[in-house]
Amino acid sequence: MANNNLAHLDVLLVGAGIMSSTLAVMLKELDPSLSLEIVEQMEDGALESSNPWNNAGTGHAGLCELNYTPQAADGSIDIKKAININAMFEESKQFWAHLVETGTFGDPDSFIHHVPHLSFVQGKDSIAFLKKRAELLKEHHAFEKIEFTTDKSLMAQWIPLMMAERKDDEEIAATCISNGTDVNFGALTRQLLAYLDQQDTSTLSYNSKVVDLQRCAQGWQVAIKDLKSGTRRTVTAKFVFLGAGGAALPLLQKSGIPEGKGYGGFPVSGQWLRCDNPAVVEQHQAKVYSLAAVGSPPMSVPHLDTRVIDGKKSLLFGPYAGFTTKFLKKGSFLDLPMSVRLGNIWPMLAVGRDNMDLTRYLISEVRQSMEQRLDSLRRFYPQLDPADWKLEIAGQRVQIIKKDEKKGGVLQFGTELVSSADGSLAALLGASPGASVTVSIMLDLLKRCFPEQSNSAQWTEKLAAIFPAPLKELETNAELYRSTQERSDKLLNLR
Ligand SMILES: Cc1cc2nc3c(=O)[nH]c(=O)nc-3n(C[C@H](O)[C@H](O)[C@H](O)COP(=O)(O)OP(=O)(O)OC[C@H]3O[C@@H](n4cnc5c(N)ncnc54)[C@H](O)[C@@H]3O)c2cc1C
Numbered sequence: 001m002a003n004n005n006l007a008h009l010d011v012l013l014v015g016a017g018i019m020s021s022t023l024a025v026m027l028k029e030l031d032p033s034l035s036l037e038i039v040e041q042m043e044d045g046a047l048e049s050s051n052p053w054n055n056a057g058t059g060h061a062g063l064c065e066l067n068y069t070p071q072a073a074d075g076s077i078d079i080k081k082a083i084n085i086n087a088m089f090e091e092s093k094q095f096w097a098h099l100v101e102t103g104t105f106g107d108p109d110s111f112i113h114h115v116p117h118l119s120f121v122q123g124k125d126s127i128a129f130l131k132k133r134a135e136l137l138k139e140h141h142a143f144e145k146i147e148f149t150t151d152k153s154l155m156a157q158w159i160p161l162m163m164a165e166r167k168d169d170e171e172i173a174a175t176c177i178s179n180g181t182d183v184n185f186g187a188l189t190r191q192l193l194a195y196l197d198q199q200d201t202s203t204l205s206y207n208s209k210v211v212d213l214q215r216c217a218q219g220w221q222v223a224i225k226d227l228k229s230g231t232r233r234t235v236t237a238k239f240v241f242l243g244a245g246g247a248a249l250p251l252l253q254k255s256g257i258p259e260g261k262g263y264g265g266f267p268v269s270g271q272w273l274r275c276d277n278p279a280v281v282e283q284h285q286a287k288v289y290s291l292a293a294v295g296s297p298p299m300s301v302p303h304l305d306t307r308v309i310d311g312k313k314s315l316l317f318g319p320y321a322g323f324t325t326k327f328l329k330k331g332s333f334l335d336l337p338m339s340v341r342l343g344n345i346w347p348m349l350a351v352g353r354d355n356m357d358l359t360r361y362l363i364s365e366v367r368q369s370m371e372q373r374l375d376s377l378r379r380f381y382p383q384l385d386p387a388d389w390k391l392e393i394a395g396q397r398v399q400i401i402k403k404d405e406k407k408g409g410v411l412q413f414g415t416e417l418v419s420s421a422d423g424s425l426a427a428l429l430g431a432s433p434g435a436s437v438t439v440s441i442m443l444d445l446l447k448r449c450f451p452e453q454s455n456s457a458q459w460t461e462k463l464a465a466i467f468p469a470p471l472k473e474l475e476t477n478a479e480l481y482r483s484t485q486e487r488s489d490k491l492l493n494l495r
Contacts, residue, residue: 011036012222012237014210014251016045018185019428020243021192022438023445025099028199029466030446030459035201037235038193039224041209046189048328049245050435052309054395056287056316059181060436061089063143064117064289067301069133077133079140085433086142087474088440090485091467095439096188097491098466104195108492111187113308117180118158118288120172122379126291127173134175141478148175161283162304165383179485180287181494182308185435213240213255219424220255239449242427246327246398250339252427257420263429264344264401266351266411267327267336268362270319270394273377277388281306281313288380293361300361304380317377319394323362329396344401347409351401355411397431417441423449440471 011027013020016038027034042048049055062068062082071077096112099105121130127150137143149155150173156163158176166172196202205224211232212223219238226233242248242255246267252260275281289303305316325336332338340348352359374386400412415430415437426445443463446454453459469477469484489495 007235008035008218009037009235009237010034011239011241012220012235013038013241013243015048015242015244015247016040016042016189016193016204016206017048017050017243017245018046018189018192018435018438019050019245019441020241021045021189021196022095023241023243023442024196024202025104025192026095026439026442026446028196028202029098030462031453032199033201036196037203037205037237038196039205039208039210039222041207041227042330043206045193045204045206046186048330049395049397049431050185050189051395052184052186052307053392054329055185055435056303056305056319057182057184057307057309058117058287058303058305058436059089059092059112059183060085060433061117061142061180062086063146063177063180064119064175064287064303065301065433066119066121066130066133066289066291069137071129071133075132077129077136079133079136082137083140083142083475085437087471087481088433088437090142090469090474090481090488091443091471092436092439093488093492094467094469094484097488099191099195100491105191108494111184111191112492112494113182114494115180115182115306115308116158116176116178116286118177118286119175120159120162120288120290120380121174122170122172122290124171127171130173130175141481142474143177145179146175146177149173159284159286159288161280162288162380164283174288176286179489179494182287182306183436184309187310210244210251213251215256238424240425241445242425246396246431247331247335248427248429249327249398250335252418252429253339253341255420255425255427257418257425259418259420260427261343262347262403263418264348264351264409265327265336265339265398265429266401267324267396267398269322269324269326269329269396271322271373272316272318272320272392272394273373273389274392275315275317275388275390276312278313280385280388281315284315290380300365302376302380304377317380317389320365320368320373320376321362322366323359324396326396327398329393331396344403344409347401347403350404350408351411354407354409358411398429400430415441417445417448419445419448423451425449443467443471 062085068082134148218236292301327335404410419426
């Protein structure tokens with residue numbers, strides 16, 4: 001059983017979200033003898049961004065997200081990012097399939113469901129873009145089943161809720177790939193944590209906050225405050241992972257590693273419209289992504305999603321972005337001001353100066369009335385009844401601000417793994433594509449922070465057994481891709 005008295009650990013992980021829990025289980029699979037502790041300030045795991053109601057639960061695989069296939073000024077479309085994210089999601093599926101196969105996980109229905117992924121656009125230019133994009137994607141094995149249509153009767157079969165009583169003269173088009181997914185990242189996290197809780201040398205400490213960390217002879221000395229009793233304890237660990245979601249940045253700053261200098265955070269809050277009325281929910285079995293308004297950031301792409309949470313179906317529409325100074329949903333308004341340092345003030349000011357459009361966009365989003373929010377939804381679902389929809393608060397995203405030689409500072413919308421040169425500490429910053437690509441992020445972390453073990457025969461053999469198809473192969477080897485996907489889908493009940 002879990003042992004709460006370990007003073008020296010191999011690995012200490014901050015935060016019990018999808019990132020830390022995935023890394024912890026991966027390490028245990030590779031070396032069961034490792035002693036590790038997950039320290040979480042909340043009373044349970046997956047209560048921040050990994051909670052199913054705080055994120056959209058899209059298994060991001062590049063099947064429907066139009067911002068993964070940007071169009072250049074000359075009209076060309078770059079599909080590299082969609083291919084890469086698709087391969088990363090298949091890598092995640094291999095890991096989950098392995099855990100189902102070995103009995104670590106229970107029923108995969110508790111966390112993953114098959115939901116078709118569609119892209120939906122309005123207007124001539126957007127239709128031309130969608131058609132060209134589909135033609136390009138179709139040439140790649142990951143997207144060979146993509147269907148493009150302007151035929152409204154076919155769209156009425158794919159997305160009946162969205163097509164009912166639409167104007168006849170409206171110019172619309174859609175693409176559909178049937179093998180998309182909805183993932184309950186909260187349920188997934190909890191399955192991972194439950195497995196860790198059964199291990200002799202794993203400890204899960206809730207209501208416990210990491211308040212300080214410093215280098216020491218053994219690696220890192222970490223101060224942990226028990227939030228119930230107010231007492232403090234100290235543990236040492238050879239390796240520390242800062243999987244604290246939005247709060248990873250302040251901890252990275254506390255660590256003082258030179259690789260963390262110059263980073264800042266730009267928090268963006270979110271809201272959804274949610275519908276639980278079964279009569280409405282039953283008419284929509286899809287995740288439908290559209291184009292973000294011109295000039296708005298990628299996280300503002302509107303989508304109407306089927307969600308399957310704890311066996312119940314709902315619809316979610318949004319997100320509507322907003323500005324906040326908190327780094328976590330349950331964080332403090334002082335998070336942003338307290339993160340300002342001499343090393344990041346210039347990049348932060350430069351981002352403020354160069355992103356006035358984003359600031360204006362966020363202010364306009366915050367000031368929207370419920371009627372304006374419903375109007376955005378009407379683009380997707382013209383016949384909506386306002387009584388069916390309620391506003392919910394989504395999770396926080398802390399976008400990365402980093403130094404840039406030319407501009408002084410830039411705002412980044414992806415995720416970034418920052419690690420110390422000696423590999424003894426790593427932090428995950430940023431939010432997108434997020435939970436879907438956790439497994440690929442952690443495989444990268446293993447190479448950077450555990451280089452010797454990664455090259456050992458023991459780890460190489462185990463990794464090859466868990467991941468029969470590595471990332472690059474998934475991108476380029478059509479036959480291997482198809483057989484791997486078929487195997488994962490079978491184990492995950494996705495067909
Ligand atoms: C609105 C929104 C929509 C999203 N949609 C999707 C999607 O559709 N698909 C997708 O794949 N991803 C999506 N994401 C991203 C995804 O939710 C995140 O990438 C992922 O959940 C991050 O996991 P995490 O473990 O890093 O962080 P979290 O789940 O936030 O966990 C971090 C934990 O660290 C704890 N913590 C913080 N500081 C301390 C401390 N000092 N001591 C102890 N504990 C601490 C927190 O309490 C928290 O529990 C979305 C995110 C948002 C906000």
